[in-house]
Amino acid sequence: MEMSQQQAPEGAESVRDPVDSIAAAWRRERPQTSVASIGVVTRIWQLAKHFGDDRRRVLAEAGIDSATLDLLSTLRRSGPPYTLTTRELAEQSLVTAGAISQRVARAERERLVTRRPAPGRSRAVLVELTAAGHDLVERTVDQVLSREIELLDGLTAEQRDSLAELLRTLLGDVQEKLNLQGVSHVGHGA
Amino acid sequence: MEMSQQQAPEGAESVRDPVDSIAAAWRRERPQTSVASIGVVTRIWQLAKHFGDDRRRVLAEAGIDSATLDLLSTLRRSGPPYTLTTRELAEQSLVTAGAISQRVARAERERLVTRRPAPGRSRAVLVELTAAGHDLVERTVDQVLSREIELLDGLTAEQRDSLAELLRTLLGDVQEKLNLQGVSHVGHGA
């Protein structure tokens, strides 16, 4: 249950949407503040919030949550034998190792995955999709992705592509700056 | 403590970054799946995660969390008398009314805001920034916004502006589709 908002137009120049109003308000209240990032960062933040909230609602009807779908999708996408180590899962999911342990434990409790020590000399743990887990992904992934396409359909294909291109550049920069390399999708992350 | 990731190149065509690999993996595993949204949605999701994680780290050093800064910033930005109703706060923060109650209760415990019933016939509650809350915002907002500018500085000014423009369009569409109107910033939301 998320809130919505209304914003009265604000400062001097053209205030074209509520995010512009935020920048305008800062300029008015603290003229020395640099608001150059707001138009990009706040909109990314809000879009992610909306996408995430919407996905939660879509998935609630299917009886699964985003974190679990993220886990199952990562395994499904990896192809047969649908098995990854917990480390590989953590790398792709952008969450801590502790969160992965908990996600796997939950999914295991629901019989969506199994967990076993890797053969050989490693301490790794292998997580494998069960038939039930596989079925659940097949039933839900397309729902989630079609809903996303619906949410994007106000953009022309050209706009969508230039947006994707700019985001790719930015994400690459940011990951480099954070000394990270992140990924995942359908799980937002799927 | 978030995880990073590495991705081996994948499918047939040009796989240019880890997000492309996700789309390529879906095309390989489920050719009927529509992956058109992934290049936009997943990148937005990951960027929001990185921005959020980074902000958390920046703010931890200053002894404040993103949710509290979001609250204080919204009040600060609104200008004198730095007072808003809880409803106004919820509208701008994109979180539930319950979350706002809890945020305000925490901030009140730390003497960063005060809370009192609105005069007149309404049931509204007025939340007002204290001097300590005002000081804390002044000390931290610029830190947060400069850090964001740093994270964006791989883009040229033109790229940043077209990105902001495309995001504005998309956010407008999405809010309309969700029958919402959302906002906030410096709080990611600030």
Added chain:
DNA sequence: TAAGTTAGATTTAGATCTAAATTGAGGTCT
């Protein structure tokens, strides 16, 4: 005015996450 309704804020229950502490298998050094 009394009963019932509405609307906004708060509280509660339950889930999830991060960061830190712990565990335990393997490997190393002497």
Added chain:
DNA sequence: AGACCTCAATTTAGATCTAAATCTAACTTA
């Protein structure tokens, strides 16, 4: 061999959020 060390996974502690239940003041209506 025995004592350490290292690394990955797990567990724990604590924080926060959503959704739903509750509370209560302000209205409505007969």
